[in-house]
Amino acid sequence: xxTIQNQTQDSTGLILVLGGTGKTGRRIxxxxxxxxxxxxxxxxxxxxxxxxNQEASWDACLQNVEAVYINYAPDLAIPGAPEAIRAxxxxxxxxxxxxxxxxxxRGEAEAQACEQIVQESGIGWTIIRASWxxxxxxEGAFLxxxxxxxxxxxxxxxxxxxVDVDDIAEVAVAALTEPGHAEEVYEVTGPRLMTFADVARExxxxxxxxxxYVQISHEDFVTGAEESGAPKETVWMLDYLFSTVLxxxxxxxxxxxxxxxxxxxxxxxxxxxxxxxxxxxxGVALTV
Numbered sequence: 001x002x003t004i005q006n007q008t009q010d011s012t013g014l015i016l017v018l019g020g021t022g023k024t025g026r027r028i029x030x031x032x033x034x035x036x037x038x039x040x041x042x043x044x045x046x047x048x049x050x051x052x053n054q055e056a057s058w059d060a061c062l063q064n065v066e067a068v069y070i071n072y073a074p075d076l077a078i079p080g081a082p083e084a085i086r087a088x089x090x091x092x093x094x095x096x097x098x099x100x101x102x103x104x105x106r107g108e109a110e111a112q113a114c115e116q117i118v119q120e121s122g123i124g125w126t127i128i129r130a131s132w133x134x135x136x137x138x139e140g141a142f143l144x145x146x147x148x149x150x151x152x153x154x155x156x157x158x159x160x161x162x163v164d165v166d167d168i169a170e171v172a173v174a175a176l177t178e179p180g181h182a183e184e185v186y187e188v189t190g191p192r193l194m195t196f197a198d199v200a201r202e203x204x205x206x207x208x209x210x211x212x213y214v215q216i217s218h219e220d221f222v223t224g225a226e227e228s229g230a231p232k233e234t235v236w237m238l239d240y241l242f243s244t245v246l247x248x249x250x251x252x253x254x255x256x257x258x259x260x261x262x263x264x265x266x267x268x269x270x271x272x273x274x275x276x277x278x279x280x281x282x283g284v285a286l287t288v
Contacts, residue, residue, distance in 0.1 A: 014064050015176055018042035018050060019071030023135050024103060027169035028069055028176070037177060040065065052084055058091045067099035067176045068092060070118070074233045076104060076111035077240055085114045089121045099124045099182075101175045103168070106131040106187055107249040115185075126175035127185040128168060131250050132241075134190070134271040135165045137203065138280055141230075141238060146203055146281055149211050154218040154242050155196040159251045161189035162199070164266040171260040186256035190265050193251055199268065206272035207281050218243055 015032060019025040020041030032039045040061060042050035048060035052072065062068075070088070072081055085102075092100065102118045105111035106129040118125050136142050145151045168188055175181040194202070200213040216224075221242065225235045257265040275281065 013038060013066050015039040016042050016061055016065045016068045018069060019073055021045065022071060022073070023133065023139055023165045024169050024172065025069065025071055027166060028172050031169060031173045032177075035173075035177065042068075055087060055091075058088060059095070062091055062095040062097065065092075065095060065097055067101070068097055069172055069176060070100060070102045072103075072114070074237050075108075075240070076114045077108045078110075078233070078236065081110065082113050082117060086117050089117055089123070093121065093123060097123055099126075099176065101126045101128065101172050103172070104129045105245070106189075107245050119183075124182050126181045126183070128171055128175070129185065129187045129256070130163050130168055131189075131245065132160050132162050133165050133168075134162050134266075134268055137199070137272075138275045139165075141234065146207075146211060149209060150214055151196055151200050151211065152214045152216055152221075152224075153196055154216055154221045155213075155246060156215065157195050157197070158246050158248050159193035159195050159198075160246065161191075161193050161250065161253050162268050163188050163190045163257075164268075164271050167257050167261075167265050171257060174260055181260065184260070186260050187254040188256040188260075188265070189250075189252075189254045191253070191267050193253065194268060202269050202272050203281075206269070206276040208276075 015037060017025050017029050017032070017039055020029050021043045029039060029041060042061050044051050049057055050061045051057050070085070072085065075081070076085070089100070100118050100121065100123050102115060102125065104115050104127050115127050118127070133140065137146050142151060171186055171188060175184070197213040200211045203211040222235065222239050225238055257263070
């Protein structure tokens with residue numbers, strides 16, 4: 001990748017992409033590389049390494065950085081996130097960072113407390129609020145369920161405006177590299193509300209095989225996640241999302257993507273067709 005390690009040009013304009021190997025981060029990095037904009041990946045596997053739990057690692061990553069994409073893992077809702085964001089913002093100010101773009105959680109009061117820290121930092125900022133990603137079904141916690149043909153979840157019939165990570169990444173790149181996005185809060189959604197049963201039907205259409213939605217109790221879901229060997233943070237996050245956020249509070253569409261990019265968001269059906277064409281859901285990943 002076109003990271004700072006192999007750049008020969010002056011490092012002015014360097015962008016730090018935290019979570020640069022994750023769903024949004026690696027797409028942002030790829031877009032910056034295509035635009036020939038120098039960037040640095042912020043992850044534990046990068047050099048210099050970035051670790052949210054090791055504050056001493058932050059200074060090396062912030063050297064010569066002009067803008068930062070902040071993606072706090074696993075989620076801004078977890079205990080301790082505001083303290084980490086405040087500490088990071090303080091280090092960013094020390095390094096004269098000029099722009100912060102924060103990926104936040106839609107409908108999460110805890111995440112919005114972190115937003116306020118960024119907004120009051122004195123650094124130029126943009127907030128991107130998102131909730132459930134389309135890519136949860138191809139790159140995340142629900143991939144195995146799609147492969148098995150059964151979404152076994154405690155979601156009821158609550159509708160959600162699933163949003164595509166490609167759209168989120170494009171908004172983030174615009175906010176990091178273009179004028180006109182300062183002090184904007186972009187709530188991003190897909191173009192329609194869908195229940196998990198609707199998702200199952202779209203996946204069935206895209207894959208050519210039956211995918212069903214099966215309602216289970218929240219307790220059984222959490223127990224199953226624990227017994228599967230999922231990391232504790234992942235189990236906590238799924239528990240929080242299904243018990244707190246998926247209650248109808250986000251069951252409305254917004255124009256965040258239209259405002260940021262001047263175009264409508266990607267529909268779930270288009271996403272599903274694209275992933276199905278790669279062969280991933282047949283167990284044969286051709287061009288992921």
